[in-house]
Amino acid sequence: MTNMLEVRSLTVARRQAGQPHPRVVLDGIDCAVGEGEIVMLIGPNGAGKSTLLSTMAGDLGPAAGEVLFKGRPLRQWAAGELARQRAVLPQRAGLSLPFTVDEVVHLGCLARTEPRRRLEGIVRAALEAAGVTHLAQRPMPALSGGEQARVHLARVLAQIWPGETGSGTGRLLLLDEPCASLDPHHQHSVCTAIRDFAHRTGAAVIVTMHDMNLAAQYADRIVALWEGRVLADGEPRAVLTRDFVRRCFAVDAAHWLADEDFLVATRPLHGAA
């Protein structure tokens, strides 16, 4: 399997208010994601999940190490070329003007080269995949937070949806907490949409995820961060052991299998003693 995105001995430092020296947030990170693979980044608050995703997206520059997209350093990619093969969903997407859902998803197609009529089909397919077809004509400010999150997912899917643009394979999707504001039903429908997209298009997907249970069910591989380092990297069942969860998250975990699905539930540590 070829690596779509590869991160080599990445170190990131962030300047913080009132501190004379920048604090090292990520320290020597190595990880990679291959075609059609879903990697979920987990870890406690402040472990550096979002920082790692921002650095992978090119929003933050590394202090040391490098980020390679298809073997080429991220900095060497032209903005338009990158936009046709890679999409990024931020944790909180703002919108300063009251566009409709349909218009927002069209914004995702900015770098696409298809004629207008073909774009309509792509937008419809992306709306369908994110389960927001029924909202297409609604203005964004009138939607709930969860609905808006799903519309932005449709937007990034439309950006790299298979078509004439960036033909062939080689797509990358970076998602920062796509399930954070969703109810359980939509958490699963969004994760399913992401998995279907990855398997159908061969896109590599990197997702930051708080919910260990969702990561256990939908990730091909889990990369666990702890204080800016990679604590574990492997298949969900191998990584999310009771010992590991205790060490990484300071909670007690229970596992069970339901129809081959791997489920994880947690409770406070002292309750387990």
Added chain:
Amino acid sequence: MARCAHEGGAAMTVSRVETAAPPSGWARARAGRMPAAWLFPVLAALLVALVVVAAGRGAYPISASNVLAILLHKAGLAQGGFEPQQMGVLWTIRLPRVMLGVAVGALLGMAGATLQGLFRNPLADPGLIGVSSGAALAVALAIVFGNLWWPALAQAMGLALLPVAAFAGGVLTTLLVYRIGRTSLGVSVAAMLLAGIAMNAIAMALIGLASYMATDEQLRNLTFWNLGSLAPATWPIVGVVSLVGAVALAGMWRLRLGLNAMALGEAEARHLGVAVESLKALAVVFSALAVGMAVAFCGIIGFLGLVAPHCIRLMAGPDARVVLPGAALLGAALTVAADLVARLIIAPAELPIGVLTALIGAPFFLFLLLRAKGRMFEG
């Protein structure tokens, strides 16, 4: 948000009930959007009608049919149907003034829309955020000190001195306000408006200071900038404003897709393939060029850049491909209408047009501010 309810039966069916929050004011207003195919002909017709009416009305009235007859005569398409004196008044006094109004209104309208896209904030206006006063200050300094310190250069630049000064002043002020108001989430309304207040105060103080050093003739020139007027219109001025203005309008029009993407945020626009840094630089340059041209020849005409794009958004939605040209057309129409009222309301004297646009625009701005208050601190 969706609510899930388990219904009876072996197969677990999930029925989802969409209980959407009641639409906000913005949302309601957008329910019936006017298609662009309708909007532009309507606005263009309105503008042409206003031009014909404004060219005819005044201390020496000319009927609309005579105005058209004179225009057709000038175009070489028809002969006669009017008196020679009418042609003199129309051609040397009225028409340059009306056409300057069209050009300046279009520039201010589109510059407002561009600045709102750049600042990611629909309340930005060249007057409110100090771009106009920055340009006016540069013009005042050029008038007073240009002749004092470097008369040779001032002479050599001639008609170009004031636009160049206004453009430089506009660019510097926009950059300054942008730097002050910018946060990681966009430009904060509060910081942007406060920076604008400070810029306005500084500019007015320095213009006041310059006026003490000005000769009598310079002083007359200076005072009129505070309030704005289309009175100095001549064909050469209309020519300069139109030519340079066309460059500014074309430059802003080219930014339309990038400005749309900017609504999502700077990082998001970059991820969508927009060259954000160059987009921002071009938006600053072209909007300052537009505002600079308007201020250099007509002084500060406030609130057009706020009112025109806003009305277009209410009518046809926020897409920059519609808002940019729509704001230009509506800005032109509003300016011609405001100038007409300014000339007629206390005839034979006339009001400065800036007084009128402020009287209408400032309450409109307060209304928008009240509605946006809940979102003030979200960036």
